[in-house]
Amino acid sequence: MTAREDSPARSAPDALREDKRALRRRLLDARKARSDDDRAAATAALTRHVLALAEGVDGPVCCYLPVGPEPGAAGSGTSTVADALLAAGHEVLAPVVPAEPGPLDWTRYEGADSLVTGPLGVREPGGERLGVEAITRAGLVLVPALAVDGRGRRIGRGGGYYDRTLPAVPASTPLAVLLHDDELIDHVPAGDLDVTVAQVILPTRGAVAVRNNH
Template identity: 35%
Template structure:
């Protein structure tokens, strides 16, 4: 990655991080309710019976209500567990799972771990992002876990990034390893931005 791209990514991430930290608790609650509604509708539209999702941190658009409701409806939800080698293991979400602080301070489930290959069986990937541009290019938080996951899948299902409305931008800095997403889910809308790769 060139220094200019790395610097641009760092600057944009810092700005987005600060904006997220300045959101009020009522704005966060409203965003979580909107995300749940949008994700419920997306799962229904795709006809997904098995999905991957993530447990949101306090500053991310909330996904936990959605995950709990999906599990209660009988949808198989795989949650990521970070590994030191840059890959993701997966755990099946259960009702009332224990959550621990994983690598990088991210919330992760406690339970039996499935290999990185487990995600190949899902109908829909729901992933975190710092921002997404209008071509579907995603800016993550710089560790590359989801770029590696998406890039390694032979038959990748639709991939939707969860962001706040203001984080859908005209352009994000990109490098060769960065992977686009099919679309975004925000508290107010679900948009398809790029064709699904098959």
């Protein structure tokens, strides 16, 4: 027998984890390789699209706080998408990662000066916690991801916090993922508990509908 034939077959959960891990590593490496100018241009374009999408929404905007190479992060001459929404007069709710695995808590974002280092080392607003149910009154929810495919399946960083949070979002609430143009891909490995999305926002194309089977 060959070494491949001798080795035990991968279980479906193990295979899914390995496929996600490999894709996640490739996507993270690609983001790190982007130039500062490319990131700044992407953020500027994404900000314009998000502000257009948020115009006239009823309720706050739930918006993750991008860091490093994430789409929407601050760059040379640009502010974050969250700061742009705040400057446009929107109430912005930012996620707070719980100490134990579970749905995200939320608090009002009032600018970069309001951020403190949370218990997990993540920068987060230091204001009053509004509870996990705060997302249910949002007029727009912006979700982080490394990639999304044409069926609306998204891959994040692996913590699972948004997959535990998004089922509470009313079906009528727009839910969108900010991506670089090449991060809308052909296939994202996903399991039954992975929540799909219906829309992505790309720098060159703006809001793009993707098929959502959930």
